[in-house]
Amino acid sequence: MKPRLILASVILPLGLIIAAVPPNTTKAYKLTAEQLLNEVRENLQFIHPDQVADMLIQKDPSLQLIDVRSKAEFEKFSLPGAINVPLENLLSEDYEYDINQDVKLNVFYSNGSTDANEAWMITRQLGYKNNYVLQGGLNYWVETIMNPEKPASTSPNEEIAKYDFRKAAGSALGGGGGDIEPAATELDAPAAAPPVIKNKKKKRVQGGC
Amino acid sequence: MGPLIVNEIISSNTNLLIAFFIGIGFGFVLEANGFSSSRRLAGMFYGYDTTVLKVFFTAAITAGIGLLFLSLFGWIDLSFIYINPTFLWSAIGGGVIMGAGFILGGYCPGTSFCAAAIGKLDALAFIGGILIGIVIFMEGYPLWEGFFKAKYMGSPLLSDWLNMSRGLLAFLIAIVAIGMFWVGEWAEKKFARDDYEINQH
Numbered sequence A: 001m002k003p004r005l006i007l008a009s010v011i012l013p014l015g016l017i018i019a020a021v022p023p024n025t026t027k028a029y030k031l032t033a034e035q036l037l038n039e040v041r042e043n044l045q046f047i048h049p050d051q052v053a054d055m056l057i058q059k060d061p062s063l064q065l066i067d068v069r070s071k072a073e074f075e076k077f078s079l080p081g082a083i084n085v086p087l088e089n090l091l092s093e094d095y096e097y098d099i100n101q102d103v104k105l106n107v108f109y110s111n112g113s114t115d116a117n118e119a120w121m122i123t124r125q126l127g128y129k130n131n132y133v134l135q136g137g138l139n140y141w142v143e144t145i146m147n148p149e150k151p152a153s154t155s156p157n158e159e160i161a162k163y164d165f166r167k168a169a170g171s172a173l174g175g176g177g178g179d180i181e182p183a184a185t186e187l188d189a190p191a192a193a194p195p196v197i198k199n200k201k202k203k204r205v206q207g208g209c
Numbered sequence B: 001m002g003p004l005i006v007n008e009i010i011s012s013n014t015n016l017l018i019a020f021f022i023g024i025g026f027g028f029v030l031e032a033n034g035f036s037s038s039r040r041l042a043g044m045f046y047g048y049d050t051t052v053l054k055v056f057f058t059a060a061i062t063a064g065i066g067l068l069f070l071s072l073f074g075w076i077d078l079s080f081i082y083i084n085p086t087f088l089w090s091a092i093g094g095g096v097i098m099g100a101g102f103i104l105g106g107y108c109p110g111t112s113f114c115a116a117a118i119g120k121l122d123a124l125a126f127i128g129g130i131l132i133g134i135v136i137f138m139e140g141y142p143l144w145e146g147f148f149k150a151k152y153m154g155s156p157l158l159s160d161w162l163n164m165s166r167g168l169l170a171f172l173i174a175i176v177a178i179g180m181f182w183v184g185e186w187a188e189k190k191f192a193r194d195d196y197e198i199n200q201h
Helices: A003-020 A033-041 A049-057 A071-076 A093-099 A114-125 A137-146 A157-172 A182-186 B012-032 B038-046 B051-072 B088-105 B109-117 B121-139 B141-149 B166-190
Strands: A063-067 A105-109 A131-134
Touching (some): A033 A114, A063 A093, A105 A137, A114 A131, A131 A137, B012 B109, B038 B088, B051 B166, B109 B121
Parallel strands (some): A063 A105, A105 A131
C-alpha cells in the first residue's frame, strides 16, 4: 500500500471524529477541594479595611476594588475607584481582562462578605491570581473606617493609633470622621500585613520553525 | 494538565531539556527525509520532488488533530498555546524574502543548519547569509520599524474567521492535504527529471 493511502486511512477517520465532537471548553479547576478548604480556613483571601483604606489614601495604583453588588446598588454607593462587576456577570468575557490578570491587587467587596467570597472562590478555582476579599464587606467598612468607635482612654496606644488612622482615613474618604489631628495620617501602617502578591506570569508556550 | 510548563508540572529547565531532545528528533527526521539536499528542497518549486510538502503537511495535520484530541480528553488547555501574533505586512514581506531566499539558496533556515551539520559548504554560505540578514535587519531597524509593526491583527484564527469549529477545519485541512499529496505525486511523474531520482542516496 502506498504511504499516502496509509496516511489517509489513519488521518481522515481521526479528522472525522474530531470534526464531529464538540470542542472541549471546560476549564480545569486548578485547586483541589482540600487546598481550597485550607485557604478558606486560614482566611487567606481577606484584606482588612484598614489596609484598603491606606492604599486608597496613598492612591496605590495596584489596588483595584471590584464591587460585586448589582448595578443599582453600585450607583447608589461605591468605594472610590471601584468597578462594578455584578456577581452574575462574573464569568462574562467583558470582565475577564480585569479579573484574570497578574498586575493589580483585586479586592472584591459586597455588603457583607458572602457575595464577595463567592466571587473569590470561583476565580480562585479558575486559577486566577491576585483576587482578594474585603473583610466584612461594606458593613464592616462603614463600622471601622467611616464611623470608628473611640477606644477607651485606658486602651493600649496601638488601639488609639488605629482609631486615629481610621478617623483620618474616614474623613479623607468622605465619611464623618470628625476632628483630625494633622499628625494622624502619618501614623503607622495598619495592622493587617499586606498579602504576598504572587507575580507568577502565565507563560505561553513559544514555538517557531 | 497541559501545557506542562504553564501548570508548573515541569520547570522551565526541564522544558529546555525536553526541547533539546525534540530538537534532535526534528533534525534527525529532516535529515532522514533528505532535507539536507538543496535539490530536494528546490524540487518543490519545480514539481519534480514534493517531499517537502508531504512531510510538513503530514506534520501539521498530525500535530493539529493530535492537539485537538488532547484538548478533547482535557489533557491540554488550548487557550495557553502561544499563537504567533500577525503583523500583516511584515508577514507578507517576510514570506517574500524567505521564499526568494529559499529558491536562490536551496534551503530554508532550519534545513540549512541540518545540511551544515553533515558538512555541506553551500549550507554554511547560506547560514552566513542568514547572519548578514539579521545584522542588516537589526542595524537598519529604525528604517523599517513602521513597516514591521504595521497592520497588527492580534492572533486571528482561521476557524474563527470562517466561523467553524476547530475540529471541522482540521478535518477539511486534512482532506485538502491528502488531495495535495495526490497532486504532488502526480507532479513528480509529470515533471520528473532524467538526472534526478526521488529518494536517491
